[in-house]
Amino acid sequence: MSTHPKTLVLGATGGIGYAITNSLLARQWPVTILVRTRSKAAALFADNPLLTIAEGDAQDAAKVDSLAGSADFIVHAINYPYHQWFGRMESVTRHVIEAAKPRPDRTIAGRTLPGPATVVFPGNVYNFGNTNQPIRPDSRPAPCTRKGQLRVELEAMLEQAADAGQCRVLTVRLPDFWGPNVLNEGIRPVFLGALTGKPMPWLLNADIPHQSVYTPDAGEVIVRLMEQQWTQRLTSPGDVAAYRVWNYGGTTLSSMRDWFSQITQLTGKPSSVRVYPRWLFSVLGLVNPVMREVKEMLYLYENTILLDDRATLAALPDFRPTPMDQALRDTLRWFAETQLN
Template sequence: MSKVALFGAAGAIGQSIAKALAAQGRPYRVVGRSEASLRKSFGADPLAEVVTWNPDSPESVEAAAAGIDTLIYLVGVNYWQFELHPQLMRKTLEGAIAAGVRNVILIGTVYPYGRARTTPVREDHPREPHTFKGRMRKEQEDILLQAHAAGRINATVLRLPDFYGPGVEASLLHRPAVAAVQGGSADMVGPIDRPHEFVFVPDVGPVVARLVDTPAAFGHVWHLAGAGVTTQRELVDEMQRQAGRRIPLRVAGKTTLRVLGLFNRMMREMVEMNYLMTEPLVMDDSALQRLIGPVRKTSYVEGVRQTLAAIPAR
């Protein structure tokens, strides 16, 4: 059985993928900067090998990738440091190739597309990002896909929409979920009545685990869509229904984000991406399902139930 490494493993998506690999009985390596963080998340799994790395050191990157067949790339950066995405991809890719890695799977986003020209969006949609973050993500992808085209490594990209799930704090839905369980109000980024989709994080891992063993996946971009089109408000309504509690909302649109951005760097960086809240971008993942077969998608009702159940009562 081929050996897999998750680079940037400590986040929610990495943990979902690790769980799916473990369910296959497949040994895997988790790679990150913090050994303590990795051991907290994966230390109880005998199939997990914990390795730390310094992405600025070619020797460290190559050592972290040694003996690996497939590298799953989940490396994140601060939202205000997107210029690092192509830099880190280039360094990781060079180290992986030097170590003899055969395959790379990049977990990507919709940012490189820019504004949607069609609904839904398929994988052949033009990549014409009009934002800095989109351009950096596109450059990251280009570095990887050009290496594939040159025959240096096999590469594929799996694009995800916004996500949510148990313990997923970096989600548009996290604060209303906490408020549903613990009380109080919730800050949200709006508008919250426009069509949107969310992927339930535990559904991602099994898809990635199947791609690892699908040679035809490489050399292409794939979409994993959510469980259907919804809105943030509909999901908040479902949280209120399940919790039996009203959730007062404070919704920040683009103008409010600009004002808050005068004092908060994170809010400032969210302004340019607010078009994804006002101009729906919904993905078509029929190509992925033709490739690997039917994909299990947790309903929003069940996803909300599991998300709320994971939040401790105050």
């Protein structure tokens, strides 16, 4: 009988959730995804007998709870546009914690595993503000924005729930990310510009180092950490930490301008960068609620913020990140096949 754990993924049609789901399925783990639009998910994922697509809203607590009934892991990769964070992110996190609580129907290989499900939470660097020191897994939060404070509060909710035995938590903090199906307004125009010869946009400063991660690598790191914990639960359940934080920083690019040039060398199109100034977001924020929220995050583009991921890489000695050239080619191919009309 298979000993693969069952996983519920929330946010599977987003960039990180998509990558995690693909890594899980590549390991033959059964996965259920909760999506608002079934057709969108069906277009993203190939037919797979191990994948169950459920349609619904993660704000529906009863729906999340019913799908998580036999789940060993719940991936909380839900994200909303910035202006919808407040209220929604807190409530969906509460639903996930509630769904992870211990119940008798979580079984594997014909036996019940004690304890709650593990919540897998992709974090970010917002908790630590404009720091010039590498962020360690145990660094103290020092947010300088409202959204940073909210991320601190979400992680605190998860840690308190883990300490109370309501769930286990694997938080994996990531920097900016890019790759197939990353369709935010910071990344999508870059790859479409590279494919069409249009200027590739960036914010404030394209000439300083910037840490960024390729989503399939992030998904692989997260799933390897899940795999390690699962093995430990089967063999030494008493040694499994209730709450654990990991960092994965991906690649520290010498500058975005150099990276953009590397991308256009693969497309054969002109390399052109359009850097948007700070004042523009003040103007756009008058009429656009997302741009209003972006304004407080601009420090991330004026400074180099770094995650210290040495502990993660030491724990995963066989992990090898995708070579940059291959990662860029695969991402360009995905955008060319799915985003160009």
